[in-house]
Amino acid sequence: MAKRDVRFNEKSNLLEDRVYDYELQDVKEPHLFRELFDYESIPKIAFNNRQVPINMPEEIWMTDTTFRDGQQSTSPFTVKQIAQLFKLMSRLGGKKGLVRQSEFFLYSQKDKDAVRACQDLGLKFPEITTWIRANEKDFELVKSAGVKETGILVSCSDYHIFKKMNLTRRQALDKYLGIVKSALSHDIIPRCHFEDITRADFYGFVVPFAIELMKLAEESGIPVKIRMCDTMGFGVSFPGVTLPRSVQGIVYGLNHYANVPHAWLEWHGHNDFYKVVSNASTAWLYGASAVNCSLLGIGERTGNCPLEAMAVEYASLRGSMDGMDFTAITDIAEYFEKEINYIVPPKTPFVGRAFNSTRAGIHADGMLKNEEIYNIFDTARILGRPARVAVDKTSGNAGIAFWINEYYKLPDEFKVEKNDPLVLKMKEMVDAEYETGRSSSFGDDELVNLIYVIDSKRIRKLTSYSMQ
DSSP, X not given: OOOEEEEEETTTTEEEEEEOOOOOOOOSSOOOOTTTOOSXXXXXXXXOOOOOOOOOOSOOEEEEOTTTTGGGGSSOOOHHHHHXXXXXXXXXXXXXXXXXXXXXXXXXXXXXXXHHHHHTTTOSSXXXXXXXXXXXXXXXXXXXXXXXXXXXXXXXXXXXXTTTSOOOHHHHHHHHHHHHHHHHHTTOEEEEEETTGGXXXXXXXXXXXXXXXXXXXXXHTSOOEEEEEETTSOOBOSTTBOTTTBHHHHHHHHHHTSOOOGGGEEEEEBOTTSOHHHHHHHHHHTTOSEEEEBGGGOOSTTOBOBHHHHHHHHHHHHSXXXXXXXXXXXXHHHHHHHHSOOOOOTTSTTTSTTTTEXXXXXXXXXXXXXXXXXSSSOHHHHHSOOOEEOOSTTSHHHHHHHHHHHHTTOOGGGOOOTTOHHHHHHHHHHHHHHHTTOOSOOOHHHHHHHHHHHHHHHHHHHHHHHTO
């Protein structure tokens, strides 16, 4: 029977009954939650209608795993590419360091060279951290890297403990605590990656393990952080969902039952069920200061939480960009495409070339009258990405007029209207192309050529107008 403790919570101004002494349940057979994960059908979402309070931390931030988890899903970056992306990430995070940390592998010489190259940049943020498995051999790599913090893989579901490592819960716990103690003995902050937490026995292993970690933190005077890893994307943010799939339940439980401070809690999600952004936001709302992300959401299988998405989410929740430079998001996407040859799907929010582009004539007509009608925010000012119209058979006169105004960046007094003779003639020529079987949209060069064919003098006027 767990002991109980009644304390006054200064944040809620209420007396709270706290269960604080959960003990490890060293079961003989793995608990695999077959009622939810039978493997032969889609995983089930069960409800018990238990609610936990929103508990947004005073400070929230993002961390990055592009050069660790992210890089496992792409062609390896060069050291030069890593250093450039690291600088862009720092610019995005701003002076407050809202992109607080970035983690690296240490296994190859190139990994070590990349760490050194980013250290040599002398940037305050992101702080460079590393990632290792829970063994002494890996820890030797951390000691030689000159970092203050390292992630340590501590798988916490019985899928991993029993079926992958062939250990009991007690053996796994003792192994993990040993490597954490080793880190603390060298004054290195351990960040414990609770792998597969959304399939783990929360009260039988996760909370007791976290309680032991908090004891070590108190004894050493060094923080012991916990990364809640939704390794398979099973996390769900719906109100009243049962553990182990409840995102808010996991965050609240670690803070409330294991007394893990907000600043030591970090969420790491994957997008297997399209929930990665909402789950990360939920983790913030219910008490985790950090959410772990990657640039463009790259990562294992369906990927990690996109860093750019959480930067926008931060601004939405806080009502301020807090010094972040969102134009770095556009530069990051362009760098991936031009220097790394990574294809960014064009409709990807915030980073795709066509994320704020429309082909619908009725939308183009609205944007021609007032861009705000069909653009999510001032993307030109915030992201350096003006709203665009792709010209095809559905764009109409308004779409062509909008394209001319945006392409030539015409001041308001020189913008063309949809009934301009140039627009009408271009529309006629565009329609003729589709009548003969064309299926693709028109590129910028093709549209410029149409203007040249119709009225070559008009191009010079349009260019001169844009310079005024």
